[in-house]
Amino acid sequence: MDELHDDQDSRHLVEPRHVDAVLLLLGTHEPPLAVVEAGRARLLAEAAATATVSDPGPGRKRLRGRLVGAGLSLAVAAAAAVAVPAVLSGSTISVEPWPTTSVTATSVPATAGPTARQILLAAAVAMERAPADGAYWRIGMVTQVMLTDPTRAYVLQEGRSEERWLAKRPDLRSWSIWQELGVKPATPRDEAAWRAAGAPTSWRYPKDMKTEQLFAVPFGPLEAAAGERTAARLHGRWKGTAGELTGELVTWQEVKAIPGEPGALRSYLEERAARRLAADPDPGADAEESRAQLLLQGCLDVISRLPASPEARASAYRILASLPGIRAEGETTDPLGRRGQALGYRQEIEPGLFTRVLLVVDPATGLPLAEVRTNTTTLADGRRAELRSSTSYQAIGWTDDRPELPAHRE
Amino acid sequence: MRMTAPPDSPGRLDDAALIEQSRHRPESFATLYDRYFADIYRYVAARVGAQAADDLASETFLVAFRKRHHFDPGRGVVRHWLYGIATNLLAGHRRSEARRLEALARVPVENPAEGEHADRVAARVSAAGAGRRLAAELSRLPDGERDVLFLVAYGDLSYEEIAQALDIPPGTVASRLHRVRGRLRAALDDLTAESGGSDG
Structure with missing residues (x-):
């Protein structure tokens, strides 16, 4: 043989x-x-x-x-296994009731606090008062992603800031300005393990590193040092677009056509989801669930990414308030240290594997402060560690300001 | 990276002998578990994700234990028999597997301005594109072809061994592998070109 x-x-x-x-x-x-x-x-x-x-x-x-x-x-x-959330932004999400196990029972807020519905509706009312126009649609955000070091001895956090200045007027230029904020140990405990490992300032990942779930191995070395603030004119496929809606670029005209009334907005987002599922069928997935996922993602994009009308953004909050899988989790502090109300839901990143997503909202302005995704992993010494990835918004809205362009260009 | 059965050494009961012994001393079966659990887990986890693998890999050994009376040493080795049982159990999770591959195929690429990002990000993006194509191709493979591919990739099984594990003729394994090869070539030609270009 x-x-x-x-x-x-x-x-x-x-x-x-x-x-x-x-x-x-x-x-x-x-x-x-x-x-x-x-x-x-x-x-x-x-x-x-x-x-x-x-x-x-x-x-x-x-x-x-x-x-x-x-x-x-x-x-x-073990349900909170791991994943690197950097790849999650448009992947399938599942809006489902929270499990009634003790895993989440501790995070259920006291009944005295506002409900998710109340928070979302307050945000909707505040959103309606937002300015409706300006020279630029500006989004400022800080993205922080945690990943283990190549030996899985400790957790690193990688940061990046980015501003997008999108000009509707053809005489103004659209810009993206970004800066790598560097890589550092995520917590004091990770810092101790990092020091014990000789306090490296660069990390190279083996191509065949054992990975978990959707974790993607960084292709090049990670560097501790922050990068230079850099600007680039938006061009290519971004020319003339006003942002992304469920992973697809949309034009200014398309954004203008996003309905403001809640029922019409819901139909619009559901039709978009149905079109997309028809064009790109997902034979393995439950069709109804896929539509629900795209509806939720569409609402979040309308609220936090797109220059949709204040009415449309307020309506997106009202649709979210009507969805069953969203829970109020009480007052919290976002990754930039700001206080806000937390709304939680689960996102299914692969069958049976859920990541916990917290949307932190400032009810006074109606603006989202941050989206935080949390998973846990097991390090080489058996310690369970949280892997958080977050996008914190520093600005979302119209402005007549002009971008402060750094000298460094790409 | 790929695990093969540890070589039998003097003083070490071989797998078939352990099965025989487990008929009277059931706890002997745990030695087979210790030898092969990680192999089976890696195979199952690659197909349905680690979350579902926790239960499925363990279930594989329970099923094997209950069927230990039916194991026939004349028809192959224990390790391949275990892969066959795991593959049968995976058949009940086709939908999960397809969904996982579809999700991988749809992981979006975020690159706001073409050419604006650092090399590292660019490399990630192109690799992600190739990965999506591969995931899409894997999700389109007929179940039987996907079975043989994963038994080769994760189990390092040969023709004969796959045929024994799945209880199908070797010729069927050969023709399935032949089709898989053609499909992967078509899906990965671009991958090879891109990864060659982004080196260094």
């Missing part, structure tokens, strides 16, 4: 570089220790039960329910 293998080695039929591409795409997931132990305990329990009977007949169901139950509760405990 061994001789047969030499002749008919299947690796000759699938080229090694194709195998490598598949491994790189889908990752090599090592079983967490807790999973190995839980599975072993499950098997031994079954073995122990079998030992007392000589020859179990087929179909016998001893202990099975209880053991499967134990396995499932472990799966729930």
Whole structure:
């Protein structure tokens, strides 16, 4: 049989570089220790039960329910596995009721606080008073992403600031101004582990690094030092566009046509979702769920990204207030230290794997302060660590200001 | 990166002997678990994600344990038999697998201004594009072709071994692999061109 293998080695039929591409795409997931132990305990329990009977007949169901139950509760405990959220912005999301397990029970706010609906409706009212025009549509944001170092000994946080100045008038230029804010250990505990590792200021990731879920290995080295503030004129496919709606660029005319009335806006977003699903069918997914996901993402884009009318943005909040999966989580501090009201929902990033998303809103202005996605991972020493990625908005709205352009250009 | 069965050494019970022994001493089966759980987990996790793999990999060994009386050492080795059981269990999760691949195929690329980003980001973007094409192609593969591809990629199984694991004729494995190869070539030609260009 061994001789047969030499002749008919299947690796000759699938080229090694194709195998490598598949491994790189889908990752090599090592079983967490807790999973190995839980599975072993499950098997031994079954073995122990079998030992007392000589020859179990087929179909016998001893202990099975209880053991499967134990396995499932472990799966729930591990439900917050990991993912790198940088890739999540337009992936499928699932709006579902929160599970009633203890995993989330602690984060359910006291009944005295405002409900998600009240917060969203207050934001809608405030949003209606926002300025409706200006020379530029400006978005300022800070993106922070956590990832482990290549040895998985500690967690790093990578930061980047970006301003987008989009000019509707043809005599003004549209700009993107950004700065890499550098990479540093995420928490004091990570800083201690980083110092113990010799306080490196550059991290190079092996191409075949074990990855988890949708984690993407950085292609080049990460550098601790901040970069230079840099400006670029928006051109190419961004010329004449006013931003993105559920992952697709839209023109100023299209944004102007976004309906302001809540019912009409909902129909508009639902029709868009149906068109997109028809053009790009997703045979594996539940169609209704996909539509719900696109509706939620559409509302968030209208609120936080697009120069839609104040009425449309207020209506987007009202639609969000009507969705079942959004929960008020009480007052919170966003990644830039600002106080706001937190609204939570879950996003399904792969079947059965959810990330927790917090939308932090300033009810006084109606503006979103931040979107924070949290997952957890297990480090090399077994410690569970949170991986947070966030987009914090410093500005969203019309302005007659002009961008302060740095000398450095691209 | 790819795991193969550890070589049998003197003083170490081989897998078939362990199965035999487990008929009278069921706890012996745990040794097989220790030998192959990580292999099976990697294979399952690549297909349905780590979350679902926690349960499915463990379920594979429970099913194997219950079927240990039916294991026939004349028809292949324990490791490949386990891959076959895992593949059968995965058949109940086709929808999850397709959804995961579809999600990977749709991960958006955020690059506001063409050419504005650092090299690193550009490299990520082009790699993401190729990854999306690969994910899309994998999601379009017929189930049987996807099975054989993943048994090669994650299990490092040969023709004969796949045929034994899935209980199908070797000729069927060969023709499936042949079609997979053609499809991957078509999907990945661009990938090779791009990654070659972005080196350094």
